[in-house]
Amino acid sequence: MKIRNFVRSITAIVIILACNENANADSIELPIKVCTTLSSYADIAKTIGGDRVEASSVASPRFNPHFIEARPSDVLKIKRADLFIHSGLDLEAWRGPLLDAVAKSEFREGGAKQIDLSEGIALLEVPSGQVSRAEGDIHMFGNPHYWPDPRNGIIIAKHIAAKLIEIDPAGAAEYTKNLNSFMDALNAKIQSWSEALKPYAGKEVIGYHNEWPYLMAFAKLSMTQFVEPKPGIPPGPQHLAELETFIKAKSVKVLIQASYFPKEAGDYLHDKTGITVLSLCQNVGELPECGNYIAMIDYDLNQIVKAFKS
Numbered sequence: 001m002k003i004r005n006f007v008r009s010i011t012a013i014v015i016i017l018a019c020n021e022n023a024n025a026d027s028i029e030l031p032i033k034v035c036t037t038l039s040s041y042a043d044i045a046k047t048i049g050g051d052r053v054e055a056s057s058v059a060s061p062r063f064n065p066h067f068i069e070a071r072p073s074d075v076l077k078i079k080r081a082d083l084f085i086h087s088g089l090d091l092e093a094w095r096g097p098l099l100d101a102v103a104k105s106e107f108r109e110g111g112a113k114q115i116d117l118s119e120g121i122a123l124l125e126v127p128s129g130q131v132s133r134a135e136g137d138i139h140m141f142g143n144p145h146y147w148p149d150p151r152n153g154i155i156i157a158k159h160i161a162a163k164l165i166e167i168d169p170a171g172a173a174e175y176t177k178n179l180n181s182f183m184d185a186l187n188a189k190i191q192s193w194s195e196a197l198k199p200y201a202g203k204e205v206i207g208y209h210n211e212w213p214y215l216m217a218f219a220k221l222s223m224t225q226f227v228e229p230k231p232g233i234p235p236g237p238q239h240l241a242e243l244e245t246f247i248k249a250k251s252v253k254v255l256i257q258a259s260y261f262p263k264e265a266g267d268y269l270h271d272k273t274g275i276t277v278l279s280l281c282q283n284v285g286e287l288p289e290c291g292n293y294i295a296m297i298d299y300d301l302n303q304i305v306k307a308f309k310s
Helices: 002-026 039-052 072-079 095-102 150-167 169-200 213-219 237-250 264-273 293-309
Strands: 032-036 053-057 083-086 114-116 204-207 222-226 254-258 276-280
Touching: 032 039, 039 053, 039 083, 039 150, 039 169, 039 293, 072 095, 083 150, 114 150, 150 169, 150 213, 150 293, 169 213, 169 293, 204 237, 213 222, 213 293, 237 264, 254 264, 254 293, 264 276, 276 293
Parallel strands: 032 053, 032 083, 083 114, 204 222, 204 254, 254 276
Antiparallel strands: none
8 A cells, every 4th residue: 555655746746747757848938039030020029029028130221131140149149049030032032041050950941939920921922933143132032121011010920929929828917918009009009190191192103122012012012113123123214214204204203212222313313303302210229210110100101191291
């Protein structure tokens, strides 16, 4: 009888220890360390995560996200992260070599500790047929600049919230509350932005680089001409002359470019045609006015509306 009770006691202890070990294996230390490729994703992750999340990004918003040189500190940052968030597609050509240096399979495509935010996005400008580098920096899977459309911001936030709940179930209530607050605020702004933009639906604008199609789709504006004759190719005198003719013929009022692109071509076209050149934000923190995701979209769209009004 004593031996049987002893065995039962040992068995119970083993079960308790095993349960504790499994619980420790599944638990996650707070704050959850989230590393993202872009600052816009880090801002949304922090908004959803609140005090349970510490978020940072690799790419500085002051530079073109196509051409980022990752540093050894970025490798270490991702190695120590609990979650890696990226654009997917082929926006961040530097992401592959960076993850090679990190050497953790869970952060690669399909890994358990990564989010490809392009999933669920209705991609624009998906190439048909064979793609040639003769056409410039063409994206193989569609235009990857999808986050400036605030409707896609909601999809991104839902992705992030779902993953945070998966890896930190104890924080589910907080993540859900923060997600709902973010969506309520963004949906209210979407309604007001749409009303403000309504009088300008169908208006033609010019872009510097083809990185605005999703924002243009939301704003219902047309952008068919670019300062770059081909993506990634600087403009020459002939192309600028053609744009000058186009602007005058179509009475185009607005040229849009991210703040990190050269100003000379826009200044030239402004001097020749009077077109308003807007320096807008592609990512959170690019300009002081763009301190968070909603503020960034608000700044960009308000600048467009003001330019049309004036």
